[in-house]
Amino acid sequence: MIKRISIIIIFLFPLLHFAQDFSALWEGHFSYNSIKSVVKGNDRVYAASENAVFVLDTQTNELKEITTINGLSGESISTIFYSPFYELLIIGYENGLIEIAFDNNDDILTVVDIIDKSTIPPTNKRINHFEAYENLVYISTNYGISVFNLERLEFGDTYFIGDGGSQIQVKQTTIFNEFIYAACFNNNGLRKAPLSNPNLVDFQNWQTISTGDFISIETNEDNLYTIRTNRRIYQVVNDVLSELFLFAEAPVEMKSQDGNLLISTSNNIFVYDNNFSLISQASVDINFDTRFSSATLDLNYIYIGTKDFGVLKTLINSSIEYEEVRPEGPLLNNPFSIEFNNGSLWVTFGEYTRFYNPYPLNNRGFSHFIDEEWINIPYNDIFEAKCLNGISVNPFNNNQVFISSFFSGLLEVNESIPTVLYDESNSGLESLILPDNPNYKDIRVGASTFDSQGLLWTITSLVINPLKAYNPSSGQWVSYDFTEIVPKVEDNVGYHEVIIDPVSNTKFIASFSKGVIGFNENSGSPLLKSISSDEENFPVKSVRSLALDKRNQLWIGTHEGLRVLFNTSNFFREENISVDEIIIEEGGVAKELLADQFISDIKVDGSNNKWIATIGSGIFYLSSDGQQTIFHFTTSNSPLPSNNVNDISINESNGEVFIATDRGLVSFKAGGSSPLNDLQSAYAYPNPVRPSFDIVEQKVKIKDISENVNIKITDIEGNLVAEAQSRTNQRFRGFNLEIDGGTAFWNGKNLANNIVASGVYLVMLSDLDTFETKVLKLMVVR
Template sequence: MRQKISGFTIYLLFLSFPNLLHAQIALTEWRSHLPYSHGIKLTATPDKIFCATESAVFSYNKNDNSIEKFSKVSGLSDVGISTIEYSHENQVLLIAYTNTNIDLIENNTIHNLSDIKRKPISGLKKINDIVFINQFAYLSCGFGIVVINLEKKEIKETYYIGENGTQIEVHELAFDGTYLYAATEHGIYKANINNPNLIFYSSWILMTGLPNYKKNFNAITIFNSKLIVNRSDQNSNTDTLFVHDGSNWSAFDTRQGIQNYSINSFTNRLIIASGSLIRIYNKNLEQINEINNYGWSIPHARCALLDQTNTLWIADFEAGIIKTSDYVNFYSFLPNGPYNTDVFSISVEGGNLVLSGGGLDGAWNNIYKPGELFTFENEQWNSIIDYSIRDVVKVLVDPANPNVFYAATWGYGILQYENGKPLNHFDDSNSTLESIIAGEDFIRVGGLAFDSKHNLWVTNSGVGSPISVKKYDGSWENFPYGSIVNAPTISDIIVT
């Protein structure tokens, strides 16, 4: 069974092709090729905006407009980012990974804390968010709350705040100077931070008074002395925002069909990132701005913040970092890279590299993933996402013309591209390829190979003639080897 190759393994595969990278890096050096478009979290230092993506971290320098990439190759301890946060008081950047590993970056030095990663925990091991209070970092985790002493660079204690001290997923924390509030999968909990017994679950009180108060709350913040929370309902895709004024709860902005990813508060502004919508409120919780279009794309906002110049920065899941100062002009910043980390097939020829992001399940059935093709040429990645096809399982660069490549699909035949543009689509109407079910998209091609005469040989699973060849003159011929092959599915093919 073929397995997908992770984005990290790509480094190793790239090093296998010295002709492709010879001019850029030395033979013994490492290099990362990661996607940077899927922004999930932002944090600001005095002169930089850091963006966490699903795969890596990058920063944008507001002074000189430079972009810097951070990955395991550049010194980080792990791959797969969960969240990120910067402490202005401690001048520390904390990076949390999806496997709960942690890096503290201070004075250009990386300190790794792998305690949570190494500790066997039966619950959900993940880090959702980070809040800094004095010299401590409070981590919202899938099992509770972890407190890190930033000065000693060690874990201070862990709070299991669920009923009777059970594990409970904490999505986010907020602090008003006295109370620590936790948005969890089963409601909002609060505790006095001066209580010396926060490690005991009885110190944490479940807040009541709002509808369905034991439901899932994924976001929380303090704004203008008010507690703002979001109750998440992924089943209906409609979240509800509530405000607590110190005495009573009330709902606000109860529009339907909106999923709120983050709520961030600043001196006089509240910003809510809701995917295709970013809303900005004043101190009276009156909406003063709404962003639902960049002019060149709709938003896919996961997080938004204001810097000291009131410039709005957005972590966008399709465009990396978005910047706007006037809410009219929007600019995207991100390093060049492939669209995602999914790699199922790879081919290189004449300095051109092509990857496919398709796949199959363990029984060789379709997973119906949109056609994903990534090319690397002249130090630039380009991504081709074709929703008219599914499951690209094999790519092959033409050795006679590296600007041309072929993409085999598990159901839609073969596509031919030239200079990144579709050139031909071969199926049962213009080739000898056959569909398992006539007239349906079951033309399953799993293998491609050129012979010395530039004939393209292909495998065609589940049909009576499982081998076809596209000859150099453009004509096609198939071979009735079904009884000889005697297998329901055929993968790759090698021509000797």
């Protein structure tokens, strides 16, 4: 059967879309704590989280992840189904998308027929259930039923079975006694039609056998069962409903498996035999305070999908002890702020809107990725701090981290353990004041950063003294007044970024209604200034992101475009200061770079290139001057799970770029790194270069070089093979030898553009600023 499917896939290739595998350069960091659906496969259990799937091999206990890295869309999953005969997993989505993963290879087939149907409103395209019968799958949706041929991998008819042929919500279908039954919502009842009728597209061939709201219909051996929204399960005999049981809470799933009937509620999993006798019941355990969502059986075990612990495994005959089953991952799939520092990544999930509104308040913990393991700290362990956002790691003590709360204050974390929550009672932080409720506490701490002296600078919204400096060593707090530029606290509802100029020690702050705010202590005579007006060339007053590059130019991301302040040294002295847009040429026409884009974050890498995150357009990687777009990653050409990118952080040692979207966290192995101060640690790898290494594509890396170097590669006799300089032969410009920050890349080709022969090659490094030199030997074997 596998070979036959492969032939048909090739035959239908023009009609299908196969997703690309991005695993060579990308890595996914998805959460598998919240499970939507669990199904049994051939010696496997498949579990779908919000937008990814993991597979448990029940024979070896090995786990495999299927994510956007493998080709999934990253959209919200609604249900999954496994066909043991065709050996494939079908994934249904909230938006009507269907994707198919095959056991025999890594291909992901994307089926967009439902999404592309213009006659169906987008809100009606949700996939609710898959029912297989022979070579067909009946797809229950919010508009009716569609038929998909598993053998040909193509759609057949669509049934609009509502009165008058209207579109109605079908929650589930089943086949019983040569009839197809449909459980319908919104008082559309229980309907059936004979499978032998070739014209099921005609609504008149569908009969309503019971009115009301139905959420499930299932066949188990020779019996037919259905569940209404009234929490009652019925047996259907000769189209007459006979009540069997009233559940304490509404069932969320009913399925038949191995002659048993499984019914999942939020607190219990019930397993019935063919006589509807209860043979097992698994209940929420005190050690796993969660809600159940789905269940399946395999051998002697029940595998239960949960909202907080992934899949729980327990014995059918003794459902007392539970074992957690899920891949490593962060707490949630909606990271808001991330920070990579000293080999580890910190993640928070406490978003606020573009207007800095944190309501409804969220109760979420944070995650710490270190040594390839995730440490997840739940809300119960963070002193009830809500809406966690900005993260700052103490540069003098990397085990001490401060996490801002946009409602509760500032959380101090030591050794990944929350230790103190700073608020108005034990620190210099202040709550906003509500005139009609002066006792209400709401401390909206946003961005923070450390300066070179070890002071933590924080910014709080809706208070008179928003900027505060905290000394972790002494415990001293100092506050700074902004009334000179923000006369009323309600004039500025939020601040998203604080960065510090290492030369002047000026603090630049991204604000919602005052553009860029600059502050400098100025030896006790503080300087305070903001720029945001049309005259200063701002597209809008709302600034979301800031970054100082290696030339001390300030890159400014607003809600509606990008600006650059090229001269930061005169920020306070120059009266008529203005920022500039970047003008690029596209198709012979001059245009503004990233015009009208909501720019959520900007980061500068080791080559002074810019990573720019947007809300709605993915992420851009620009050359140092912005004139060249090296990469533009979106959901259509990369494994980004969403085009809404909240934050970026870079591992400067290897150039890996972590990207936080509103649907998950991924990383891109860009390969560059930050330059070092000297050439002492420089080395080349792989060394030796063996025949199995694809030198042209994978390239030899020369690591840990300084910022301004000249590199010459010669053969052992001194003949020049390749040469590059840091500011000339930059990466992505098509040179055989390219330099990207602290790493150089050689594709193994000589000046004649031919791949070099086997032999020993000399890599001669010369720092053009300090005149330091170093020679490396590189062996190439072909």
